[in-house]
Amino acid sequence: MYYTGRCVHRQYGAGSLMERYSFMLLEVIVSLVILSLTIATFMRSFAVSLGSIKKAEIVTQATFLANRLLDEYEIEMPELDESEGDFGEKYPYFQWTTSVEDIEVEYEDIPFEDVVDEFEILTKITISIYYDDGRMRTFRACKVTTYLTGLEKFTHESRKQNRLY
Numbered sequence: 001m002y003y004t005g006r007c008v009h010r011q012y013g014a015g016s017l018m019e020r021y022s023f024m025l026l027e028v029i030v031s032l033v034i035l036s037l038t039i040a041t042f043m044r045s046f047a048v049s050l051g052s053i054k055k056a057e058i059v060t061q062a063t064f065l066a067n068r069l070l071d072e073y074e075i076e077m078p079e080l081d082e083s084e085g086d087f088g089e090k091y092p093y094f095q096w097t098t099s100v101e102d103i104e105v106e107y108e109d110i111p112f113e114d115v116v117d118e119f120e121i122l123t124k125i126t127i128s129i130y131y132d133d134g135r136m137r138t139f140r141a142c143k144v145t146t147y148l149t150g151l152e153k154f155t156h157e158s159r160k161q162n163r164l165y
Contacts, residue, residue: 062129062141065094069127070146077123077148093133094141099126103147122147 065087084097103122126145132138 058131059141061091062094062131065091065096066127066129066142066144069096069098070125070144073125074148078125093131095130095132097128097130100124122149 078098078100080100080102082097082099084095086092086095101124103124105122124145124147126143128140129142130138131141
């Protein structure tokens with residue numbers, strides 16, 4: 001400090017008040033940058049989690065719709081070949097494709113040829129459920145492959161009532 005008449009002048013040297021304020025400003029800026037990067041990371045993970053939840057809901061709904069189709073096919077066997085369709089106004093974003101083919105089972109360990117002819121032919125049914133709402137890209141939400149015989153003609157409700165589980 002030096003005196004020039006009426007005022008006392010202070011010289012800014014190492015460790016002065018001005019340097020401390022500028023260092024505090026720099027610390028605040030760096031902390032804000034770190035905080036904003038952390039928030040951005042959490043927001044990204046939150047958005048990914050919401051997308052995963054939405055996809056899980058779609059897959060769950062598609063599984064129930066595939067089960068509904070399989071129940072219908074147990075009552076009335078579909079025609080062979082491929083077919084496609086939708087689930088009506090109640091589920092407008094879901095479509096299905098079905099592939100049906102007969103499979104002859106070869107029983108190598110049965111010694112009697114006449115007994116083999118009495119066995120049923122299996123029908124292989126492959127159901128794919130697709131989801132397309134116009135916002136996301138179309139994807140296969142569920143694919144089910146099962147084998148049916150001509151013997152099972154009960155609905156889900158009749159099996160439940162007759163305790164066939």
